[in-house]
Structures are given as C-alpha cells and as structure tokens.
Amino acid sequence: MQTELRADSNLERILTAGHFAVTAELGPPKSADVEVIKTKAGHLAGKVDAVNITDNQTAIVRMSSIAAGALAMQAGLEPVIQITCRDRNRIAIQSDVLGAAALGLRNILCLTGDHQCFGNHATTKNVYDMDSIQLIGVLKTMRDDKKFACGDEIRNGKKEPIVEPRVYIGAAANPFGDPFEYRVIRLAKKVNAGVDFVQTQCIYDMERFEEWMRQVRERGLHEKVRILAGVTPLKSVGMAKYMRDSVAGLSVPEYYIERLEKAEDKAAEGIKICVEQIERFREIEGVAGVHIMAIEWEHRVAEIVEKAGLLPRPQAA
C-alpha cells in the first residue's frame, strides 16, 4: 500500500496513516446561492475528513462542483471534487483539473455520470469522450507523468516550469450493479488505471457487499486501493421503499424496512441502522473508511459519526 503522499490532502493523510476515514457529501445549490453551501458546510466542518462536492448529480443543473468546492473550502471543509464524463470532453476536464488544483482543491473523484435522461435537460447532447476509468488514467498521467492526455508536458512554455496538478484520485465502486461478476473487474481496472481511493454506492445489502469484499480481497485489491464503504441513512419508511423500488442497483432488505415501520422515531431508527452498518464495516478486512451520503440531511451527519465512535476526527500530519 502507498505510503508516500501524492497530493498531501487531508483525506490522503488520514488514509495513509491508517485511520478509519469518514467522508460525507455536499450537493451544490440549484442557484448561485452561497449561503446554502456555508450552512451545509457548517454542519460538516470538523466532523468528517473530506466532503464530496457532487457534479450536477442526476443530471440536474447545479452550481459547478469546482466553484462550490472552493466555497466549501473557505467554509472549513476539505472538498473531494466530483467530475463526471457526461458533460465535458478531455479538453474541458483537463482544463478544470488545472483550475481545481490552482484553487487548492486536492481530491478529485472520477465518475461516469448519470445519463441526462434523468435530469432537467433531457434533450441535451452528452459527451462521454472518456469513461471514468480512462479519466482516472488521465489524472494519473497529469499528476505522475506531468503530461496531458495528448503527451504534452504540463508547462506554460519550454522555459517555464512544469506545474502539474497534485491530486488524490478517487472513483466510485458499485458492488450492486450487474453483471455482478464484472463489478470486481471494474475495480481492478480502476486500480490498474491508478486510482488511490474508492467510495462505494450506498450499501444496505450487507451480505452482498461482504461477498464483493471477499472478491476484492481475493484479488488483493484492498491492498492497492483504499475502500470507503458508502451509506445513506434512511430517514423514513417511504424513503426506504423508494430506495428499494426506484433506485437502480439498490436493494434494501425487508428487515430494515420492518424496523423502521415498528419504530416510533423513524429518523432515529434510520440513524441507528446506519451506525450499526458502520460498526460492521469496521470489522471487514479491507474497508478503510465510510462515506456517508446523507441526502439533504447534512445536519445529522455529526450525530452519526459521533454515535459510531468516530469523533473527534484525528489530525493527520
């Protein structure tokens, strides 16, 4: 496993030091409203190691992840900038990576991106010049070979210094998509491409996740990439059923739904389930941290982290 720091981000230092990492998510506003970011950031600052800033998730137009990330950083968070391949080609993405690095953003998460048919501009044209695995390779080439995808050196002129973007490279992993047997191959390809950390799709089906982790360990991938297990706390029975029925690739076991149905305080029960999951993740070999995707529930993240016994967050020098 990697020991030298490649980007010197807080997230990288935490993971490299062997701490169980905690990341969260912050969705930028569907407006130019800075206050939304400040408020959400206020709930998360000091409670997690880094925060993903989503990139027009579900293909709905929002403030750019880099702009929102820069604002989140001013508000005391360490952002993980998500970049999808849906909207930008290799010229635009590399340009944005330089821009992100120049602004001091040190973590980038490479995603394929939801198809535009899910969003509010379904008649648009998509790009998909590259896929998330190729994007990982482009970022690694920029950081380690100090070259653009075309092979040119990252310098402003022959006599000028090379100033490459130092970024910690992340990706997503979905243990629940089909074909199931190909899922671990996807992770292996991401490792080959040079990914440093992955965050998984949110997990409810712990058995299937553990089976996927067994496959991951069989290939020794857990020794080459830091894996953060994804969780999304269930706020209500309705949400649990929605996740079960309407989100591609997710199955929510009946016993969780039953627990929520029986509980008086649904939200508290949802948080309890989430905390139990985190406790179980910590026992699984190869799981290096947790990624808490509390959708429009940023103010409850601190409580989850605390109840999971993960506060205070360590200071990793």
Added chain:
Amino acid sequence: MITAVQKPFNEIHEMVRECRNLLILGCGTCVTVCMAGGEKEVGILASTLRLANREQKISMKIAEATIERQCDREFFDAVRDKVEAADAVLSMACGVGVQFAGEVFEGKRVFPALNTKFYGTNESVGVWSERCAGCGSCVLDKFGGVCPIARCSKSLLNGPCGGSQNGKCEVDQERIDCGWQLIYDRMKSLGLLHLLEHNEPLKDWSTGRDGGPGKIVREDMVL
C-alpha cells in the same frame, strides 16, 4: 441497413401544403426493408395526403415513384421526367437519399418524409435496433462482436456503469438492453472473459463524426 421511421403526418403535410405538383419518391433499398419508405409506403402516404388535401380543400397533384436507391446517381434517370414535372419532391429515402436527390435535381426542392434513425437490424417482427455508430475505427474484435459504442448509452469502453440492472440499461429499463451485459455474456460464452480485464485507452474519435464530415477517397479508384 439504415433505418428510418415516417415523420408525423401533420409535419409532412405542413411541409408540402404549398406544392401544386408533388412527386413522392420512394427508395427501394434500406427503407423498403425497414418498411418506412418503399413503394408500399409511397402509396399509403400519397393516399393519406390526397385525403387530407381534399378535406382541407388544398389543390395538389400527387405523383408516385420508387427507385432502386436514392444514394446512387444512376437510378435517378428512371424518374427524371416525373421530377421535372413536379414542383417539389417528397423523398421517402433516408437523409442521404433526400440530400442526394437534391444534388441530382438542382433547383428542385426536396422534402424529407422520414426521420432517419440508425444503422441497425430487424431483430424481430416490427422491431429494429441499432448495431453500429459508424465511428470509423471498428473495435468489435475486442468485445466479442458486440459494439460498446453503439450499444452502451454512454459508449463506455471499460465495462458497465452502475446503471446496468437485470440486463437492462438505466436509460430505459424496458426497451434497452445493457450493451455491457451483452458483451459480458458473449465473452463468457466464448471463454474470453479475461480479455475484458484489459484497460481500454482513450479512443480516437477523429475517425468518425468528430473528425468532420466523413469522406472516403480511394486513390486506387479515382480517375
């Protein structure tokens, strides 16, 4: 073949309502096979137009013809007289044929009656589906003969996205198969799954539409 479907009738009628002498010109190749613009469809469209014209008291003479192909100059000779007698042509060919008819009969207005869809196949009765995106640099050897560019909604070269579920694509879980499930199944049946572990590099898109309008020049054939 090139597949196409007929435009909504009202859109066609709106396009041609000012014509007084209209020739509806069918094409005998791809669009005949996919039952969108052959002789039979020319007849049906002509009848429907006549009916609509009568109802709306529009005076329009409609002639009908179908040639072997509208993408080859030689076949147009057979209808030269009919085209000259018309003030416009409503072509039932694909977009290639519509444009080429306009090139052959300079000064004649040519309207499209079809929406051209894709290079595809007739997979079952009444169902056509896309197979090739014409990227100009075929990769089928690597994927067991199933094209990820044409058949994955995101043209992914390194495997399925998270939206593949029960063999279907997130874009339309009823109608679109996940291209990567198809690739996976084919490679598995060929005993070639190990080849899917290879990281595919960035694709050179310049061989297709991104390199500008396509043109093939065969030096060995040019006179």
